[in-house]
Amino acid sequence: MNEQKPKLKLAVYWGAACGGCCVSVLDVHEKLFDVVAAADLVFWPVALDTKYQDVEEMHDGFIDLTLFNGAVRNSENEHIAKLLRKKSKILVAYGSCSHLGGIPGMANFFTKEEIFRRVYEESESTINPEKIKPQPEYKVTEGTLEIPVFYNDVRPLDKVVDVDYYLPGCPPQTERLVEVFMAIVTGAQLPPKGSVVGAGSKAQCEECTRTKTDNKLIKKFKRPWEIYDDGVTCFMEQGVICMGPATRSGCGHRCIKGNAPCRGCYGPTADVTDTGAKIMSAIASIIDSKEPAEIEAIIEDIVDPAGTFYRFSLPSAMIRRRL
């Protein structure tokens, strides 16, 4: 009997996440057999009943590969992030939230107090005359109840622990995950630490099949429903803001293929310092006017600029919150 190659130990965890990343792991479909043939899943809260305590009892470096999805929003996320860092040989920030802060990161436009006030007092479906808000600790006769502490800021994984690789996407394209996983299993030469894996080095336009000309000047910004999209012309050339030019390829330009402009979930290319600032500066450059009043009017047409340009990246941006 051939001596069997030891199986990899694999963990998947979710922090502040929607669950989509875990589903993307499930989306390997029949390739799951290849995965489980090569790896044992030792921790995956969405699918397995492993307890935190079980992880704590593992020796350091016990796990070969951890896919950490979701941002770090509360003390539980932070605790597990630190724990998994200690227990894992390779820690991958998996998906937009873990990579850059993601959709939950847009909450950084508000403080913890503002969020609590909205959610527990003001929201239309809330009746809370005593203004009860989550307390990290609550004493009852049986003892003290604890829930995680809600932080003021959402952070991407690398603001909390050292990260080996980033696998971007909301969620990451499953094929990319399989490629990365198989590369680790087969012992292929891994890229330098800190690299973005499972994505291209150029922006979406490289793959995008829409026609791109130098006719990029914009007189009016439009939302997708305001144009008769011919399915062929570059969105930007039709006045629709598309994050594609500022976003890494790798997803197979899924949204654009579906005739929707890119939202930017794959994050910026390598040398971009601040995603939102970069695309804003780019779009400002192609506004077709030299008159301040006219420019002002053109910009007015951009609905929710913060949410458009920092949709996935606010917690990793240079700006922190609104003034």
Place this chain on the structure above:
Amino acid sequence: MKECRIGVYICMCGTNIAKMVDVESVAKFISAVPNVTLVKTYKYMCSNPGQEMIVQDIKQNQLNRIVVAACSPSMHERTFRGALRKAGLNQYLFEMANIREQCSWVHDDPEEATKKAMALTYAAVKRVELHEPLESIFVDMCPNVLVIGGGIAGMTTALELADSGYQVYLVEKDSRLGGNLARVDLTAPYLYSARDLLTERITRVLNNKQIQLHLQSKVTSLSGFVGNFKANIQKQNGQGSTGSKPFEVRIGNIAVCTGYKEFDASRITHYGYGKLPNVITSFELEKMIRSGRIETKEGKVPQYVAIIHCVGSRNLEFHTYCSRVCCMTALKYVHEIKSANPACYVSDIYIDMHAFGKGHEDFYKRSSEVKTLFLMYEKGDRPVIHRAGPKDDCEMLIEVNEKLSGELIEIPADLVVLMVGMEAREDSAEVAHLVNISQDKDGWFIESHPKLEPVATTTDGIFIAGTCVAPKDIPDSVAQARAVAARILAKISRGKIEVDAVYSEVDENVCSGCRFCNKLCPFSAIEYEEEKGHSHIISALCKACGVCVAACPSAAIKGRQFTDSQVIAQIDALISKVEYV
């Protein structure tokens, strides 16, 4: 990275900086900053001893980065880069902190100014740590020259270059050479014949084998960069329509000598030009003089001629500038009219007599000696022309509020000559766009520096001469034309040209071909490579303005010497909580 050994030099600029900034405190503060090996203050860093000090320090202390806190880099960056080169250090491992124009000159609180100087110098230190050695590039210089405009300036430039042995393409949109000067009879102040001046030039141009003349032609397109331009010259058939195939030429430099047009007198309704038949413009008088007979519309020899200055010039309504040649031209008319008809009474109605050039004052004096009536009017208080009554012995009467006497004077006139000024040609914007140079508010082409670079432009390889730059007389136009030729010859003689290493470049491994940048470059340095699917910057054309760097959504375009990390390091230093004591 090799250990940073930074030398910091703080200039007093005599008292320019030292009177507001305590340079010794700045030096003391900076010497405590990590990686700073040596700090010195000096009275004039830009002086030879100042530069020599830097050279020696670099050699003796193995300095590998230099910061000079002094004036604006546009003043002395080149100077200090030179010192680095001399010491064998790459000239881009250098940064200037501007503690004069942006600090000592604009503040009045010495303590705050000193703190600001500390912050600016500290930021320059943090930035220079990230500087990388850069190498300039060299490109071949094509010795052929394109001259646009066949007036006195264009022909002079063309002849100068052709006589030096270089191929010149001379393009003139008209069917003849000579430009506006060909419409003139005599020249001021020596009353030489314009025709004589021109005939000699035109004959030489026509006979010069090195000059390929394109009459009735336009330059329709221009691409490339200094040393390597490509231009299309197209023959114009009739009403500007394009007939024949364009003729492509390769050139290294371009002289733009497109001249001026005269102010359209009908824009001033005040003088009745176009309504009163005997109110004419200076160019119409020239035409009469050249035909040999000065007469009124009715064919009579005028007994009274009045000349009015500054028509369209020196007023807020039309052109605020002085057209420079009209005063002397008016005096020339005095002589020409008097010599044609010595009995004629000539009055010269002016605002100020601008007789600034060589021989001009003497000419003015001689003109007064031929019994000319000089009348001065106040700017904005224009003379008023009336038709004369049946009893008067003249056609018109002109009312002038004479400034020197303070009296309202009425003078007779049979012929009124309006001294129309110069203005930018209607096609000047088209030309500026073609060769990529700028125009001022009046439409004149802008020189690189009004005093030190009067014939160069901000686009390398494009030179300007004559009245397309600003109103000027013949000697000035000729001097500029020769200056252009000298500048071009100097460039040609070097064979290759050095292009500053500070330019933007596209990282082809990152550029996705989104084409945001394609139309933004003010210097037309960006081209899109269809087959490769990415954009490319012609480094020799790039002026490092950074427009494309800001516009690139994926940071594929980087400005050398202005990288994000360098700029952010500088900003970080400025806003960091450092104790400036």
